[in-house]
Structures are given as C-alpha cells and as structure tokens.
Amino acid sequence: MLTRQVVGQTPGQNWHYESRYEQGVPFLWHYHPEYELTLTRGARGMRYIGSDVAEFGLLDLALVSPNQAHTWYARPEASPDREVQQVQVVFFTRDWLAELRRAGMPENLPFLDWLAGVGQGVVFSPGFAASLVPVFDELHEARGLYRxxxxxxxxxxxxxxAQARGIGGSVAGRARDRRVELALGYLQEHYREPITLAVLAEAAASSPTSLKRLFREQIGASVxxxxxxxxxxxxxxLLISTHLPVGLLAEQSGFRNPGNFYKQFAAEQGMTPAEYRRRNGLRRAQAMRI
Known part of the structure; x- marks a missing residue:
C-alpha cells in the first residue's frame, strides 16, 4: 500500500530535518508534497523512485521530487556486521525558497532554476555524497542560524x-490544485485495482476532461x-523480493492483461521481467542474507 506521508515541521522553520537509526530500511511506498533529500548510511539494498529501481550502497544520497512515490529497502543483515543504519532526511518546498528570493535573497535563483529542471528525482554519485557527509554531521548537531x-x-x-543521475521526466508535480491532489491520493491508494478515468474524476470532484488537462499542465504526464x-x-x-510467478505478481500489481504487462515492463526497463529478476532480485537478496 502506498501512503501519503504527513511531514512534521520544525517549530519556527519552513523546512524539516529528521534523523533515524534503523535495523534495516523497510519497504514503505509513500509520497508527500515536499522535496525530500535523503542520505542513507551503512545499508545496502534497493532504492525505488517512481518506476526507477536501482541498488544503493553503504552511502546513498538522493533527491526525491514532490508527490513522487518512493522508498528505500534494506534488510537488517545487509549492512556490515549488522550494524544500525542511519537515515538523514531534509524536507523542503520550492515555495519557501521562492519566497526567500522575493524577500531579498536573490542568491536562491540558481538553485531554484536547477530544481525547475529536476524530474522525478536525482541520484548523486558516491564520491559527491561522501564529500557532504561532514556537512550532514554538522547539520545533525547544529542549531539556529548556523544550522x-x-x-x-x-x-x-x-x-x-557532474556525475549525478536524473530520473525520468517531470511527473513530480509542484501543483497545489486540490483536484490533482485528490486524484493522486486515489491513484496511490487504488493503483492495484481497475481504475477508469470516470471513477478517478469523480473521486477528484472533477470532470474527466478537466482532470486530463490538469495532469498535463501540473504534473507533466497523463493519468x-x-x-x-x-x-x-x-x-x-515483487520481482526483487518474492518468488511469485510473473503472471501472479503482474496481477497483484494491477495488470489484468499479462501481455500488456510484459510490453510495458520491457519498454520501461529494457528487459523482460524474468531477466530483471535474474539480474536484480532473488540471487542478490539471498547473497545479502549470507
């Protein structure tokens, strides 16, 4: 189940910082209207941002765009000596940065321009992530203006x-139209079920025509x-973490037509589901447990 996460707020701040220590990183599909910058330390596993799925190593830094489904997944035994893993997360909004710029902070403009070109997210190179570890360490301890x-x-x-990898086109959506928010919430709760445009439009208190237009304008992708x-x-x-037959996992993911699933999967990943599983799934997961 994919859930809408409610991000807390640091009193007196328009951004929020969290630090968690975990034994493993659970698979939890979620999304929220804020940007999320996540530094994962001491884990090995899989990173999911939209339909982009990739391994991450002991140090991983990624930026997730607003309203983009995402999660990290690592078993407790996947870290060296089964140590506790640290996850440091910064949540922020583009509106906050734009407001600072208008209030007399033009230095924000280059970063705002860069954010405008970010699609679903960005995965940063390991060397670059390592260079920011001391800054994240200070951020964790600092307070006030220095933080x-x-x-x-x-x-x-x-x-x-320069070695950062952008993810996909712009499906992040910086829109605040309530009809879009309602439609996204419905999709992310019911995506494994049959969904028609008419049903989705009704859930979003919109007409089908208006909803199609809003998705194109505010998300940059079709429903x-x-x-x-x-x-x-x-x-x-499911391919990575289970032994389910491909036909059954396709059905459990919302695909009623196996042929359509194979076609869409190959177009997205450049390989068949079986090949994807051989390369990324059960064999690697079993190796992690050793």
Whole structure:
C-alpha cells in the first residue's frame, strides 16, 4: 500500500530535518508534497523512485521530487556486521525558497532554476555524497542560524555533482490544485485495482476532461502514465523480493492483461521481467542474507 506521508515541521522553520537509526530500511511506498533529500548510511539494498529501481550502497544520497512515490529497502543483515543504519532526511518546498528570493535573497535563483529542471528525482554519485557527509554531521548537531547556513551549503553543492543521475521526466508535480491532489491520493491508494478515468474524476470532484488537462499542465504526464508508473514500481519490488510467478505478481500489481504487462515492463526497463529478476532480485537478496 502506498501512503501519503504527513511531514512534521520544525517549530519556527519552513523546512524539516529528521534523523533515524534503523535495523534495516523497510519497504514503505509513500509520497508527500515536499522535496525530500535523503542520505542513507551503512545499508545496502534497493532504492525505488517512481518506476526507477536501482541498488544503493553503504552511502546513498538522493533527491526525491514532490508527490513522487518512493522508498528505500534494506534488510537488517545487509549492512556490515549488522550494524544500525542511519537515515538523514531534509524536507523542503520550492515555495519557501521562492519566497526567500522575493524577500531579498536573490542568491536562491540558481538553485531554484536547477530544481525547475529536476524530474522525478536525482541520484548523486558516491564520491559527491561522501564529500557532504561532514556537512550532514554538522547539520545533525547544529542549531539556529548556523544550522540554516549548513542547509544552504548543501543546496549550493547539489547542482555541482557532474556525475549525478536524473530520473525520468517531470511527473513530480509542484501543483497545489486540490483536484490533482485528490486524484493522486486515489491513484496511490487504488493503483492495484481497475481504475477508469470516470471513477478517478469523480473521486477528484472533477470532470474527466478537466482532470486530463490538469495532469498535463501540473504534473507533466497523463493519468495513464502515472498509474503505469505506480504499478511497474510495485511489480519491480515483487520481482526483487518474492518468488511469485510473473503472471501472479503482474496481477497483484494491477495488470489484468499479462501481455500488456510484459510490453510495458520491457519498454520501461529494457528487459523482460524474468531477466530483471535474474539480474536484480532473488540471487542478490539471498547473497545479502549470507
């Protein structure tokens, strides 16, 4: 099940920082209207951002765009000596940065321009992530104005990673139209079920024509593309983490036509589901447990 996460707020701040220590990183599809910058330390597993699925190593830094389904997944035994893993997360909004710029902080403009070109998210190179570890360590301990200066030091650095990998087109959606929010919430709760445009429009208190237009304008993708992304992401997770037959996991991911699933999966991943499982799934998961 994919859930809408309610991000807490640090009193007196328009951004929020969290640090968690975990034995493993659970698979939990979620989304929220804020940008999320996540530094994962001491884990090995799989990172899911939309339909992009990739391994991550002991140090992973990624930026997730607003309203983009995502999660990290690592078993407790996947870390060296089964140590506790640290996950540091910064949540922020583009509106906050734009407001600062209008209030007399034009230095924000280059970062705002860079954010405007970010699609579903960005995965940063390991070397670049390592260079920011000391800053994240300070951010964790600092308070007041110095903590804010460390945040902007991180923001200033992000566009400079020449080896960063962008993810997909713009399906993040910076829109605040309530009809879009309602439609996204319905899709992300019911994506494994049959969904028609008429049913979705009713859930969003919109007409089908208006909803199609809003998705194009405010998300940059069609309703069908967003639904497909959610279903393929879930299918990738099942391929990696279970022994379910491909036909059954396709059905459990919302695909009623096996032929359509194979076609869409091959177009998205460049390989068949069976090949994807051989390369990324059970064999690697079993190796992690050793």
């Amino acid at each position: 804010l200066s460390l945040l902007f030091r991180i923001f200033d650095a992000l566009p400079r990673d 069908t593309a967003v639904l497909q992304q959610l279903r393929l992401g879930h299918a990738c997770h």
